[in-house]
Amino acid sequence: MSMRRENIEEQAMRLRSYVSEAVCAATGVTLPMTQTLDQMVRAAAKAGVVLSISTETQMHAIEMLSNQLRLLEICLQAERDQLKSELAGLRTGYEAYESVNKGLKAEVEALRKEREGMALVPVTPSEGLLMSMAIRNDHALGCPGYYDQKLLGRTNNGVSHARMVECAIAEMRKLHEEVVGAGFYSPKRESDYAAMGKGD
Numbered sequence: 001m002s003m004r005r006e007n008i009e010e011q012a013m014r015l016r017s018y019v020s021e022a023v024c025a026a027t028g029v030t031l032p033m034t035q036t037l038d039q040m041v042r043a044a045a046k047a048g049v050v051l052s053i054s055t056e057t058q059m060h061a062i063e064m065l066s067n068q069l070r071l072l073e074i075c076l077q078a079e080r081d082q083l084k085s086e087l088a089g090l091r092t093g094y095e096a097y098e099s100v101n102k103g104l105k106a107e108v109e110a111l112r113k114e115r116e117g118m119a120l121v122p123v124t125p126s127e128g129l130l131m132s133m134a135i136r137n138d139h140a141l142g143c144p145g146y147y148d149q150k151l152l153g154r155t156n157n158g159v160s161h162a163r164m165v166e167c168a169i170a171e172m173r174k175l176h177e178e179v180v181g182a183g184f185y186s187p188k189r190e191s192d193y194a195a196m197g198k199g200d
Contacts, residue, residue: 012069016040023049125176133175134168141165 013033019040020031026049031040122129135142147161177183185193 012037019044023047121176121180123180123182125173127169130169130172130176131165133172134165137172138164138168141168 015037016033016035019037020033023040023044024030027047029047031043035043131141140146141161141164145161147159147164174183178185
């Protein structure tokens with residue numbers, strides 16, 4: 001687009017230079033180059049300067065250049081309007097991004113504060129975790145066959161070590177459900193359970 005504009009302006013400049021030189025040669029008067037081509041041709045005609053090109057050709061060239069310049073201005077205006085529209089769209093998109101980003105940062109900060117003093121635990125416990133919990137509650141379960149010893153058979157009512165482990169894991173699974181909110185406990189009932197613990 002800029003190349004086309006330069007070509008049109010160059011053609012107009014050459015014609016203005018030709019008319020100005022012709023008028024100056026004939027009358028000694030130098031026409032200002034700031035005048036339009038149409039103004040210069042009319043000034044030449046008024047001064048009685050006969051140009052080597054016909055008036056019809058001159059006016060046709062002027063009209064052609066004028067039309068080209070008008071078309072160029074329309075194209076430039078359309079491009080400018082399109083760029084303004086794209087810029088407004090980019091600005092709106094960036095503002096929307098900033099708004100969403102700000103909201104996400106606020107949510108992250110709220111979650112961070114909410115999780116202070118808390119730890120992440122799996123919703124579904126692994127067998128290893130449950131066994132570790134069982135051993136924490138009863139260290140003897142960590143000794144294979146401990147409850148199968150004859151010495152402990154009477155005090156344990158004859159329950160095998162494997163069965164003791166199985167029962168302990170079942171109990172630990174229930175405790176884990178309470179921790180992850182899948183049991184009886186819920187934050188809404190915190191005060192109720194706390195009161196029960198105090199005997200109120």
